Amino acid sequence: MDWAKTKTIFIIIFLVLNLYLIFELMSLKSEDKLEVAKELTIEEKLKNEKISYGSLPSESIEASKISAEPKSFTLDEFSTIDGISVDLSIYTNPVVKFDSPVDVNEKSSAKQMNGFLEKYVINGEIYQFIRYDKMNNQMIFYQRYNKMTFYQSSTLLNSAQLVVQLNPEHQAIGYSQTMLTEFNQLGEEQPIIPALKAIENLYNKDYLPPNSEIEIDLGYLTLFQTTYQVLEPVWHITVDGKEEFFVTAIDGEIHQLTNKSEEN
Numbered sequence: 001m002d003w004a005k006t007k008t009i010f011i012i013i014f015l016v017l018n019l020y021l022i023f024e025l026m027s028l029k030s031e032d033k034l035e036v037a038k039e040l041t042i043e044e045k046l047k048n049e050k051i052s053y054g055s056l057p058s059e060s061i062e063a064s065k066i067s068a069e070p071k072s073f074t075l076d077e078f079s080t081i082d083g084i085s086v087d088l089s090i091y092t093n094p095v096v097k098f099d100s101p102v103d104v105n106e107k108s109s110a111k112q113m114n115g116f117l118e119k120y121v122i123n124g125e126i127y128q129f130i131r132y133d134k135m136n137n138q139m140i141f142y143q144r145y146n147k148m149t150f151y152q153s154s155t156l157l158n159s160a161q162l163v164v165q166l167n168p169e170h171q172a173i174g175y176s177q178t179m180l181t182e183f184n185q186l187g188e189e190q191p192i193i194p195a196l197k198a199i200e201n202l203y204n205k206d207y208l209p210p211n212s213e214i215e216i217d218l219g220y221l222t223l224f225q226t227t228y229q230v231l232e233p234v235w236h237i238t239v240d241g242k243e244e245f246f247v248t249a250i251d252g253e254i255h256q257l258t259n260k261s262e263e264n
Helices: 003-038 042-048 110-120 195-204
Strands: 062-070 084-087 095-102 127-133 138-145 148-151 161-166 172-177 180-191 214-225 229-239 243-248 254-259
Touching: 042 195, 062 214, 095 110, 110 127, 138 180, 148 229, 195 214, 195 229, 195 243
Parallel strands: 148 214
Antiparallel strands: 062 180, 062 229, 084 095, 095 172, 127 138, 138 148, 138 161, 161 172, 214 229, 229 243, 243 254
């Protein structure tokens, strides 16, 4: 047997095998890079599924939990408002009736609504029109604080809203009012998650169907209430004007509020 030839053959075989293994390893690395390159951003995923969300806040924001107390109203506070009668059976929830219907409704301009609030509502400038409740023919306004809206779970009494009752001709005939006051910061302010991250959390849980439209704003959600309330910062997200979600702005936890389809 020619051992020199045999040795040479084995060396060639090992070289070929090593070259093959190197080639396979390089191919696997290339495939891994392609897989990484194929991973879409959340913006691309939403665009591909035609989920729209409009412009989002870009600045860094910090916030904390806060506490607040329901305001107790007095008749003296309403004495400067003409053309009304007031029922203060519940001091934290006055019920006001107009002597004559007022020409304001859900289709009024922002200027008209602001004029109505300034003229007829105590601290009316802190309320913002949120929606029209078709079933009850009411305009719903929520209180705002530090440019953030107060929201509450459907299981809790709402202590920060204005409900304007309309007549069949869509004129305002009165309202009921609640308000939070005596605000205190609880703990240190913390950075909140970006609005897009809150949307991504809903997307990853399959809460966002294709072709849906999203509205998002930063607000507070009541955690619990006794003689006072504790509220935490949340991203309030509405999907197609029907389903409402809250994503806690610090840890990203999701809460589903209600389906509003019967209200609009």
